[in-house]
Amino acid sequence: MKKILFFLFFILPLISFGQDKIKFLAGGVTCSMCSRAIHESLADDKFILKIEPNLKTQEWNLEYKKDEFKVENLKKRVEEAGFSIVMLYFNEKIILDNRKIKTNKS
Numbered sequence: 001m002k003k004i005l006f007f008l009f010f011i012l013p014l015i016s017f018g019q020d021k022i023k024f025l026a027g028g029v030t031c032s033m034c035s036r037a038i039h040e041s042l043a044d045d046k047f048i049l050k051i052e053p054n055l056k057t058q059e060w061n062l063e064y065k066k067d068e069f070k071v072e073n074l075k076k077r078v079e080e081a082g083f084s085i086v087m088l089y090f091n092e093k094i095i096l097d098n099r100k101i102k103t104n105k106s
Contacts, residue, residue, distance in 0.1 A: 018066035019049060025087040026078060027098075029058045034083065041081040045073070058086075071096065 029035055035055050042051050042060075047068035052061040062074075069090065078085050088096035 020064045020066055020069045021089075021091050022060075022062040022064060022069060022074070023089040023092075024060050024062075024074070024078075024085050024096075026058045026060060027084040027086040029055070029083060031055075037081040038078060038083055041077045045077060 026038060029038070032055060035053050038060070039051060039053060042048055042062070047065045048062055049065060050061075050063040054060070071088065074088075075085055084098070085096060086098050087094065
Protein backbone atom coordinates (compact mmCIF):
# COMPACT_ATOMS: atom_id res chain seq x y z
CA MET A 1 0.00 0.00 0.00
CA LYS A 2 2.87 2.37 0.82
CA LYS A 3 4.39 1.78 -2.62
CA ILE A 4 1.10 2.66 -4.31
CA LEU A 5 0.74 5.87 -2.31
CA PHE A 6 4.36 6.79 -3.01
CA PHE A 7 3.77 6.32 -6.73
CA LEU A 8 0.53 8.34 -6.74
CA PHE A 9 1.89 11.31 -4.80
CA PHE A 10 5.55 11.50 -5.85
CA ILE A 11 6.15 9.68 -9.13
CA LEU A 12 2.92 10.18 -11.07
CA PRO A 13 3.08 14.01 -11.04
CA LEU A 14 6.55 13.84 -12.65
CA ILE A 15 5.39 11.78 -15.62
CA SER A 16 4.49 13.73 -18.75
CA PHE A 17 1.26 12.57 -20.31
CA GLY A 18 2.05 13.99 -23.71
CA GLN A 19 0.97 17.59 -23.37
CA ASP A 20 2.54 20.86 -24.40
CA LYS A 21 1.56 23.91 -22.35
CA ILE A 22 0.81 27.08 -24.28
CA LYS A 23 0.05 30.48 -22.82
CA PHE A 24 -0.76 33.55 -24.84
CA LEU A 25 -1.81 37.12 -24.27
CA ALA A 26 -4.58 38.18 -26.66
CA GLY A 27 -4.76 41.71 -27.97
CA GLY A 28 -8.07 43.53 -28.41
CA VAL A 29 -10.15 41.46 -25.98
CA THR A 30 -12.49 43.84 -24.14
CA CYS A 31 -15.49 41.78 -23.07
CA SER A 32 -16.86 38.30 -22.51
CA MET A 33 -18.15 38.15 -26.10
CA CYS A 34 -14.59 38.70 -27.36
CA SER A 35 -13.39 35.92 -25.09
CA ARG A 36 -16.16 33.67 -26.30
CA ALA A 37 -15.25 34.27 -29.97
CA ILE A 38 -11.67 33.17 -29.32
CA HIS A 39 -12.81 30.20 -27.23
CA GLU A 40 -15.14 28.97 -29.99
CA SER A 41 -12.39 29.30 -32.59
CA LEU A 42 -9.93 27.38 -30.41
CA ALA A 43 -12.49 24.70 -29.52
CA ASP A 44 -12.48 23.54 -33.15
CA ASP A 45 -8.82 22.51 -32.89
CA LYS A 46 -8.78 18.75 -32.28
CA PHE A 47 -5.25 18.94 -30.82
CA ILE A 48 -6.18 21.26 -27.95
CA LEU A 49 -6.92 19.27 -24.80
CA LYS A 50 -7.71 22.13 -22.43
CA ILE A 51 -8.66 25.81 -22.78
CA GLU A 52 -8.54 28.20 -19.81
CA PRO A 53 -9.20 31.89 -20.53
CA ASN A 54 -8.69 34.73 -18.05
CA LEU A 55 -10.71 37.74 -19.18
CA LYS A 56 -9.14 40.11 -16.63
CA THR A 57 -5.61 39.54 -17.87
CA GLN A 58 -6.52 38.58 -21.46
CA GLU A 59 -4.39 35.46 -21.02
CA TRP A 60 -5.17 32.01 -22.33
CA ASN A 61 -3.70 28.77 -21.03
CA LEU A 62 -3.91 25.83 -23.42
CA GLU A 63 -2.78 22.25 -23.34
CA TYR A 64 -2.01 20.66 -26.69
CA LYS A 65 -1.36 17.06 -27.52
CA LYS A 66 2.38 16.48 -27.45
CA ASP A 67 4.20 17.66 -30.61
CA GLU A 68 1.00 18.92 -32.29
CA PHE A 69 1.33 22.65 -31.50
CA LYS A 70 2.04 24.93 -34.45
CA VAL A 71 2.32 28.70 -33.97
CA GLU A 72 0.80 29.40 -37.38
CA ASN A 73 -2.34 27.39 -36.60
CA LEU A 74 -2.90 29.14 -33.27
CA LYS A 75 -2.32 32.60 -34.79
CA LYS A 76 -4.75 31.79 -37.59
CA ARG A 77 -7.51 30.72 -35.18
CA VAL A 78 -7.09 33.79 -32.97
CA GLU A 79 -6.97 36.13 -35.98
CA GLU A 80 -10.05 34.49 -37.52
CA ALA A 81 -11.88 35.40 -34.30
CA GLY A 82 -10.80 39.03 -34.89
CA PHE A 83 -7.95 39.33 -32.39
CA SER A 84 -4.18 39.04 -32.20
CA ILE A 85 -1.52 37.31 -30.14
CA VAL A 86 0.63 39.78 -28.22
CA MET A 87 2.80 37.31 -26.26
CA LEU A 88 3.17 33.57 -26.72
CA TYR A 89 4.80 31.08 -24.36
CA PHE A 90 5.57 27.46 -25.23
CA ASN A 91 6.24 25.29 -22.17
CA GLU A 92 6.96 28.47 -20.16
CA LYS A 93 9.43 29.97 -22.67
CA ILE A 94 8.63 33.09 -24.69
CA ILE A 95 8.54 32.26 -28.39
CA LEU A 96 6.68 35.33 -29.68
CA ASP A 97 6.65 38.89 -28.36
CA ASN A 98 4.64 41.50 -30.27
CA ARG A 99 4.53 44.10 -27.52
CA LYS A 100 5.20 47.65 -28.59
CA ILE A 101 8.04 49.05 -26.55
CA LYS A 102 7.89 52.79 -25.93
CA THR A 103 11.10 54.74 -26.02
CA ASN A 104 11.79 58.27 -24.84
CA LYS A 105 13.35 60.17 -27.70
CA SER A 106 14.16 63.85 -27.29
